[in-house]
Structures are given as C-alpha cells and as structure tokens.
Amino acid sequence: xxxxxxxxxxxxxxxxxxxxxxxxxxxxILLGVGPEDTPETARKLSEKICNLRVxxxxxxxxxxxxxQAGGSLLVVSQFTLYADTSSRRPxxxxxxxxxxAEPLYEYFMDCCREKGFRVEHGEFGxxxxxxxxxxxxVTILFDTDGKL
Numbered sequence: 001x002x003x004x005x006x007x008x009x010x011x012x013x014x015x016x017x018x019x020x021x022x023x024x025x026x027x028x029i030l031l032g033v034g035p036e037d038t039p040e041t042a043r044k045l046s047e048k049i050c051n052l053r054v055x056x057x058x059x060x061x062x063x064x065x066x067x068q069a070g071g072s073l074l075v076v077s078q079f080t081l082y083a084d085t086s087s088r089r090p091x092x093x094x095x096x097x098x099x100x101a102e103p104l105y106e107y108f109m110d111c112c113r114e115k116g117f118r119v120e121h122g123e124f125g126x127x128x129x130x131x132x133x134x135x136x137x138v139t140i141l142f143d144t145d146g147k148l
Contacts, residue, residue: 001045001104002032002081003142007054011074011132013122021120026071028132031108032081033101034094034145041144042104046111054138062138072118076130077105098125 005027012022029049054062055069066073082095095101102124109119122128 001034001037001041001108001142001144002078003045003049004030004078004081005049005052005140005142006132007135007138008074009133009135011130013074013076013120014129014131015123015126021074021122023072023074023118023120025069025135026066027073028130029073029075030078030081031075031105032078033096033104034082035096035100037096037100037104037144039104039107042108043111045142045144046108046115048142050112050115050117052140054140066117067115072120073109073112074120074122074132075105075109075112076122076128077101077124 008023008026008028010024011028012019014020027049051065053065055064055066055071057063079092079095079101083090083092084094096104105124109121112119122130
C-alpha cells in the first residue's frame with residue numbers, strides 16, 4: 001500500500017458538487033493499493049498512521065498522535081500512487097485491480113474506525129474534488145511494498 005498522509009486543519013471531498021466527506025483537524029490520506037497487499041498490510045498501515053506522532057505538544061515539538069490531538073481522518077482512494085512514470089504518459093498497471101483494491105481500502109478505514117477515529121471518505125473509483133488546508137505543511141509518505 002502507498003499512502004500520502006497530510007496533517008490538515010481541514011479537508012473535504014466532493015463528488016458532482018456535493019460534499020461527501022469533510023473533517024476539521026486530522027489527516028487527509030490518499031491511499032493506493034498494490035496487487036500484493038493483504039488485509040494484514042492494511043491493518044499494520046492503519047496502526048502506523050493512527051499512531052504517527054506529528055501533532056505539536058505544548059513545547060511545539062511533533063510529539064502527539066492523532067488521538068491526543070483529537071483528530072479525524074479523510075481517506076481518498078488513489079490508484080495513481082502506483083503510476084509507472086517511465087514514459088510521459090503514466091501507466092497504472094502496477095495498481096491493484098478494483099476487486100482487490102476496494103475491499104482493502106474499506107478494510108483500512110474499518111481498522112481506523114476500530115481504533116475509535118471518525119473516518120470520512122470519498123467514493124472508490126469516483127471522480128472527486130479534494131480540498132485541504134495543510135497544517136505545517138506536514139506530509140509523510142508510506143510505502144509498504146507488500147510488508148511493514
């Protein structure tokens with residue numbers, strides 16, 4: 001799995017002009033699924049992200065995790081994270097097929113919910129408009145390469 005995690009002051013996703021998901025403080029997660037990913041990969045990635053300490057403490061140090069900061073998650077499926085950019089026109093054959101990717105995308109969000117987080121999301125495979133107000137900015141890239 002690949003995830004681009006951005007600490008945000010707010011983020012939202014719209015489909016056909018209608019807001020389908022929105023959060024205040026927390027993480028905007030662009031999530032891509034590879035063909036070798038498994039439910040275990042999704043579970044471990046959710047643990048890493050949810051426990052990531054990138055929110056500032058009282059001393060201005062990045063020392064607090066999402067729960068300590070009272071944050072939420074907005075998760076957006078993003079198969080383009082697996083783009084093959086060896087030519088000018090990217091190819092996407094390295095991304096998992098929808099029948100593999102969608103259940104793992106849903107499972108990743110379920111894992112985050114089980115940890116007590118509010119999880120908003122886009123719609124798998126839909127054309128979406130994503131807006132965010134980045135906080136910092138702080139953006140972290142995760143690439144499990146089939147393992148964590």
